[in-house]
Amino acid sequence: MSDTDSATDSDSTPSLGVVGAGAAGAAAAYALRDADVDVTILEKSGGVCGRAATRRRDGCYYDHGANYVKEVDERTTSLLAELGTDGLVEIDEPVWTFDGAGEITPGDGRDSTKRTWSEGITQLAKRLLNHADATLHGRTRIESIDAGETWTLTDTDGEDYGPFDALLVTPPAPQTADLLRATDWDDERRSALLDAVDAVSYRTIRTVVLHYPFRESYPWYGLVNPDYEHAIGWLSREECKPGHVPDDESLLIVQMSPDWSAETYDESLETIQSEVCDSVATLLDDDRYRDPDWADDQGWRYALPDGAADADPIRAAEDDGLYVAGDWVVGEGRVPAALWNGYEAGERLRTALK
Numbered sequence: 545m546s547d548t549d550s551a552t553d554s555d556s557t558p559s560l561g562v563v564g565a566g567a568a569g570a571a572a573a574y575a576l577r578d579a580d581v582d583v584t585i586l587e588k589s590g591g592v593c594g595r596a597a598t599r600r601r602d603g604c605y606y607d608h609g610a611n612y613v614k615e616v617d618e619r620t621t622s623l624l625a626e627l628g629t630d631g632l633v634e635i636d637e638p639v640w641t642f643d644g645a646g647e648i649t650p651g652d653g654r655d656s657t658k659r660t661w662s663e664g665i666t667q668l669a670k671r672l673l674n675h676a677d678a679t680l681h682g683r684t685r686i687e688s689i690d691a692g693e694t695w696t697l698t699d700t701d702g703e704d705y706g707p708f709d710a711l712l713v714t715p716p717a718p719q720t721a722d723l724l725r726a727t728d729w730d731d732e733r734r735s736a737l738l739d740a741v742d743a744v745s746y747r748t749i750r751t752v753v754l755h756y757p758f759r760e761s762y763p764w765y766g767l768v769n770p771d772y773e774h775a776i777g778w779l780s781r782e783e784c785k786p787g788h789v790p791d792d793e794s795l796l797i798v799q800m801s802p803d804w805s806a807e808t809y810d811e812s813l814e815t816i817q818s819e820v821c822d823s824v825a826t827l828l829d830d831d832r833y834r835d836p837d838w839a840d841d842q843g844w845r846y847a848l849p850d851g852a853a854d855a856d857p858i859r860a861a862e863d864d865g866l867y868v869a870g871d872w873v874v875g876e877g878r879v880p881a882a883l884w885n886g887y888e889a890g891e892r893l894r895t896a897l898k
């Protein structure tokens with residue numbers, strides 16, 4: 545027996561397989577932290593937290609996917625504190641706006657508290673999983689699912705995981721759809737669920753990271769383009785996050801608009817960098833931004849869902865032990881939306897697996 549079979553040892557402890565260790569998958573494991581359920585998480589990346597991602601380079605930490613977690617409600621505030629306040633930081637400066645012509649104006653001041661961690665936003669999933677009692681297999685991309693009385697997952701190396709009593713699938717909708725297509729399961733339920741999952745479209749975002757050996761001061765942390773008429777959709781200063789950027793340096797996170805990002809998705813950073821830098825220099829009216837001392841980038845093909853999936857087939861699948869969770873289930877491309885959707889799935893699983 546391989547170590548991956550341990551979740552379904554011959555005792556009667558129910559077992560759950562979770563595909564994906566983003567906010568939703570990690571929160572589901574956290575919700576089950578003191579339940580009598582063996583949780584095994586399969587994650588295709590080397591790290592955790594999915595699109596809430598952090599990189600490290602030359603003394604900088606930078607969040608190149610989700611920028612922060614908003615304390616949207618009391619339960620989010622309490623959960624972040626429960627996970628440990630050490631290294632939990634607040635971004636004090638506000639988000640302002642700019643229009644298609646590049647005119648910058650103050651925001652509406654209605655910003656709720658914006659949080660990340662001094663070591664980056666991936667701390668969210670790391671901390672959720674530190675509190676959970678789950679086995680995590682990184683660099684494990686699930687390719688197909690075998691259904692019967694129980695669920696078995698197979699990765700791209702042909703390795704099997706399970707059998708599990710229930711399954712929670714959390715990748716973005718198009719990747720969840722690919723998995724469902726490769727699932728041997730009740731045809732009628734599968735096609736109803738697939739219709740719901742396939743209906744969710746996504747915006748693509750290309751993040752370009754620009755580092756400079758100087759720091760300018762501004763009254764804002766981030767600038768957002770609400771009218772979608774600028775090539776830049778979002779620009780923010782990572783140095784506003786305590787612990788992210790050494791003194792006297794600056795690191796800009798530039799998220800290009802969905803149209804621009806989709807058009808240039810396959811082009812190299814070298815090809816697009818000067819256009820992005822020119823746009824930044826023009827927007828900030830400072831030529832020094834044309835020449836970063838280093839740059840990085842990441843394409844997010846499935847960055848933000850445009851809407852929510854139909855809830856009925858999702859709930860119907862749960863009768864067979866197949867659960868899905870993530871931002872696309874609620875139709876809101878926000879970390880707290882994904883997190884609480886995963887958490888609530890975990891709570892339903894706790895009841896179902898009793």
Ligand SMILES: Cc1cc2nc3c(=O)[nH]c(=O)nc-3n(C[C@H](O)[C@H](O)[C@H](O)COP(=O)(O)OP(=O)(O)OC[C@H]3O[C@@H](n4cnc5c(N)ncnc54)[C@H](O)[C@@H]3O)c2cc1C
Binds near residue numbers: 565594614715751879
């Ligand atoms: C550029 C960008 C900026 C954003 N800005 C913000 C922001 O400022 N604030 C905010 O709240 N939200 C923001 N978001 C949205 C936020 O990141 C997401 O809503 C949230 O992280 C989604 O979490 P999730 O768990 O649903 O999905 P994901 O984070 O996508 O997690 C799914 C996980 O499944 C894994 N996976 C996929 N396929 C497989 C497979 N076959 N086998 C195994 N594992 C698999 C993935 O690697 C991933 O770790 C932003 C997103 C992007 C891309």
